[in-house]
Amino acid sequence: MSATTQAETTPSTPTGSGSSSPSRDIALIAAFAALVSASAYVGAIPVGSAGVPITLQTLTVMLAGCILGPVRGFAAVTLYLALGAVGLPVFAEHSSGIGVFSGISGGYLLSFPIAAALGGFLVQYVARDRRTRAIVVFFCSLAASVLVIHTMGIAGMKLYADVSWREAASWDMPFWIGDLVKTSLVAMIAAEVHRAFPQLLHRD
Numbered sequence: 001m002s003a004t005t006q007a008e009t010t011p012s013t014p015t016g017s018g019s020s021s022p023s024r025d026i027a028l029i030a031a032f033a034a035l036v037s038a039s040a041y042v043g044a045i046p047v048g049s050a051g052v053p054i055t056l057q058t059l060t061v062m063l064a065g066c067i068l069g070p071v072r073g074f075a076a077v078t079l080y081l082a083l084g085a086v087g088l089p090v091f092a093e094h095s096s097g098i099g100v101f102s103g104i105s106g107g108y109l110l111s112f113p114i115a116a117a118l119g120g121f122l123v124q125y126v127a128r129d130r131r132t133r134a135i136v137v138f139f140c141s142l143a144a145s146v147l148v149i150h151t152m153g154i155a156g157m158k159l160y161a162d163v164s165w166r167e168a169a170s171w172d173m174p175f176w177i178g179d180l181v182k183t184s185l186v187a188m189i190a191a192e193v194h195r196a197f198p199q200l201l202h203r204d
Helices: 003-009 022-039 057-068 070-085 098-102 106-132 134-161 165-172 175-196
Strands: 043-047 052-055
Touching (some): 052 175, 057 134, 057 175, 098 106, 106 134, 106 175
């Protein structure tokens, strides 16, 4: 058999062991949805005048986006919200149901899938090969948190409590220090994951 014929009959090899597959995507989406659910129970301490609880949700939401990318990150967090909407007690303080989305923390909850998608987009398409550097991932995650989570959270509190934008923003302020710490953790963890699995965001 000639070299040309042999090359034609040899099965092609995947471009990388970390490349995507449907079953692997589903497993990752489900795993991160469970992680976000579990993080809702850690802390859950109401703070400030609005009484919105501090949890580790923003940490795991941004991890989902920054590690899985925009599509799978969005899907994982949306799955988490869907589980809560149908009645599973996966929201902070063991709450559930569609009514939670119209409550004081509804803006934050609705922002989570969008923030995960934006953070994942920035890591995958803006940071690109620099996503193994924690400082780069930090700014990608911070941008999504500031532009989406805090903005929609403030809007939700304003609409729910019928207060001024300034007062709603003051209710959001206690979350900033914690979010900077959580964003730092997101950056360190995601950068290490991408260093260990460089093909994780490569889609077939």
